[in-house]
Amino acid sequence: MDKTILVRLRDSGQVYSYNTSDPQFKDGVYVIIEHDRGLDYGLIISPADAGPGNTSKEAIKKITRLASEADLKQIEDNRLKAKDAFNTCLKKIEEHKLDMKLVQAEYSFDRTKIIFYFTASGRVDFRELVKDLAKIFKARIELRQIGVRDEARLFGGFGSCGRELCCAKFLKDFEPVTIKMAKEEGLPLNPPKISGLCGRLMCCLSFEYETYKMLSKGLPREGEKINTEKGKGKVIAVNVFKRSATVELEDGTMMEISYK
Numbered sequence: 001m002d003k004t005i006l007v008r009l010r011d012s013g014q015v016y017s018y019n020t021s022d023p024q025f026k027d028g029v030y031v032i033i034e035h036d037r038g039l040d041y042g043l044i045i046s047p048a049d050a051g052p053g054n055t056s057k058e059a060i061k062k063i064t065r066l067a068s069e070a071d072l073k074q075i076e077d078n079r080l081k082a083k084d085a086f087n088t089c090l091k092k093i094e095e096h097k098l099d100m101k102l103v104q105a106e107y108s109f110d111r112t113k114i115i116f117y118f119t120a121s122g123r124v125d126f127r128e129l130v131k132d133l134a135k136i137f138k139a140r141i142e143l144r145q146i147g148v149r150d151e152a153r154l155f156g157g158f159g160s161c162g163r164e165l166c167c168a169k170f171l172k173d174f175e176p177v178t179i180k181m182a183k184e185e186g187l188p189l190n191p192p193k194i195s196g197l198c199g200r201l202m203c204c205l206s207f208e209y210e211t212y213k214m215l216s217k218g219l220p221r222e223g224e225k226i227n228t229e230k231g232k233g234k235v236i237a238v239n240v241f242k243r244s245a246t247v248e249l250e251d252g253t254m255m256e257i258s259y260k
Contacts, residue, residue, distance in 0.1 A: 007031060007042040007063070010106055011079075015045065018063055030067035030075065032109060039110040041067060041075055071109075078107040082114070085137065089116050092132050100124045103151050113140040119151055149174050152198035159196060159204075166203045167196075174203065181205040184212045186222065186238065215240040218259055230255060 002019045009016065025031065029044045067075070086105040093102060100120040107114055114137055118124075126143050133141045146154075153167035167174070182194045182205055196202045220226050220235045226247065227233075233247035233255070243259045 006045050007033065008045050009033075009035065009040060009042045010108075013042075016042070020063065024066055025063065030072060032064045032067055032071055034062040034064060036108070036113070038108055038112045039064065041071070041109040075109065078109065078111065081111075082107050085114055086116075088136060089129075089133060092129055096126075096129050096132075098124055098126060098129060100126070100145075103146065104154050111139060113142060115142045115144055117144050117146050117150070117154065119148060120145060147174075148198040149196075149200060149203070152196065157197050159202070160193075161204075165197065167198075171203055175206040177201040177203060177206045181209040181212075184209060184216065186240075212240060215243065219243060220245050228255065228257060 002021045004017050004019055005025050007016050007018060008014075025044055027044055027046045031042055031044060033040055033042050035042075065071075082105040085107070086102065089105060090102055093100060099122075100118045103117045103119060105114060105116050114133070116133075124145070130141045130143060149167060152165060153171075156168040157165050159165055163169075177200070179189065179201070182189060182201065185205065185208065187194050194201055194205070216238075219238055219240065222235055222238050224235045225232060226235060226245075228247055228249070230253075231249055231251075233249040235245050236248050236254075237246040239245070245257050245259070247255050247257055249255065
């Protein structure tokens with residue numbers, strides 16, 4: 001019976017789905033696949049690692065085989081060669097005086113293509129750069145412009161919460177994040193406090209937003225004046241998880257009200 005497996009292209013590429021009945025294809029195994037006019041490699045991952053909505057509707061052409069020891073060695077060699085390609089590209093960017101920041105270089109498995117990831121504040125005319133790189137490496141060259149969030153995902157790291165960055169761990173598509181989401185959580189609107197390593201609003205605000213909206217229903221807002229069984233008071237703190245509010249009464253006493 002066929003089952004659907006998910007394959008992440010190379011180290012940080014798109015996730016593709018594929019149907020197979022081969023029991024050897026299981027989570028954590030590298031495979032060699034047909035992709036984009038050549039051979040490439042990918043890692044079989046679980047649905048949880050793909051992230052919500054991150055699977056391409058386009059299936060990979062074919063899983064050729066499980067990666068052998070020789071294949072894994074070539075993958076590692078490609079990673080080392082990519083570092084040299086990165087340095088060469090850096091020099092060429094300087095020669096052409098291009099306003100772009102090179103982030104990462106990546107070889108396809110068969111070394112017929114090199115992908116260079118970069119960030120830039122606007123559009124960059126890199127046609128001459130591509131010609132130079134193609135002459136040097138004798139391979140197809142792809143320059144892919146990414147955003148600062150993609151850059152943080154590629155480098156990885158740990159957020160202020162102490163956990164691995166969401167973008168590096170499981171997010172591959174970036175949902176819009178607004179200041180309204182931070183307000184819903186009652187966070188201080190201080191940029192360093194609500195920004196990630198990329199300098200943008202933290203991604204976690206977007207997927208926590210709906211939960212906070214649901215838990216906040218029926219709760220008073222901080223600073224709001226309400227009537228209690230002991231008289232009028234001002235809400236000085238709200239705990240959305242406990243669904244409670246701390247109220248300061250007119251005589252200065254404090255009371256906690258539960259909204260369960």
